Amino acid sequence: MIHIEDEIFLKKKFDFDKLKSFDFSIVDNKYIYTEDFMDSNFKAIIEISDVLKGKVIDNFSDEEYMPLRIESYDGECICKVREAYKSILKRIADICCTDVFFADDQANRITNRIFQTYGVKPDFPWKDDNGVFRHLDNNKWFSLIMYVKWNALLKDGSTRMVNIMNLKSEEHYDIDGIYPAYHMNHKSWISLALDDTLSDSLIMELVSKSYNLTRKKRRK
Structure with a gap:
């Protein structure tokens, strides 16, 4: 399984005030951000609490788009979804995070x-x-x-x-x-x-x- 979020945020520290400015909402002490992408065919959901979790929903089936996580799945459509999701995560990292040396x-x-x-x-x-x-x-x-x-x-x-x-x-x-x-x-x-x-x-x-x-x- 590909842990895309770890790849992007491994050496990042969140500024929670900036998360609010980025339109993260606070629900049950968790920061949650959602964004439709790829002509609203998919939805990214990023959740930050003690750990960071992310998933991509196929809006047609309303289920998590699991091919995103399987490295051997490298068809054109899957790669486009994967790269579009990464671009959302990178935008969050660039705006809401500072660089650190280590994960913990x-x-x-x-x-x-x-x-x-x-x-x-x-x-x-x-x-x-x-x-x-x-x-x-x-x-x-x-x-x-x-x-x-x-x-x-x-x-x-x-x-x-x-x-x-x-x-x-x-x-x-x-x-x-x-x-x-x-x-x-x-x-x-x-x-x-x-x-x-x-x-x-x-x-x-x-x-x-x-x-x-x-x-x-x-x-x-």
Whole structure:
């Protein structure tokens, strides 16, 4: 299934005042926008609450137009509907959103605190959603933020996505939100879930430890 909304809004933060100006209505604490397109043959419905949901309705059948989501369906009509829907989403993103580095709010808060403390912003060497924080003097990593399925940490089959942060550590922690490192050495790295399970202050304490463990050693 194609998650078109994630593609457009992955690194966007909504300005809710701008959503109102864009004619989003508020229903049951949800922001909802509808727009007919393709000569009113289709209707886009975008719903924003804790998560963003979108769907396209075939106005003739009054049912969701599922071919939009199937990547192997690439007929001319389907592609036109898909691109027209994307253009609506991009217009919303351009007018109602600001750019952020990562998908989860806590990941962006921690990113800002790292910049304020160390003057370091993430770089994205793999041109994806994985951001590396490096020392300014030796270019060594002291942190890595990734966007992964919960299954990567919990091994429970969950497909829900979350930003995680890998940090170097001499200790192991039996704390909710801290796990053996994903994709790195379990003996010297840990993974933190950036979903507000852990406080920002605790995360920054662990960032500081990782920063000191990876910093350039001074000659005696």
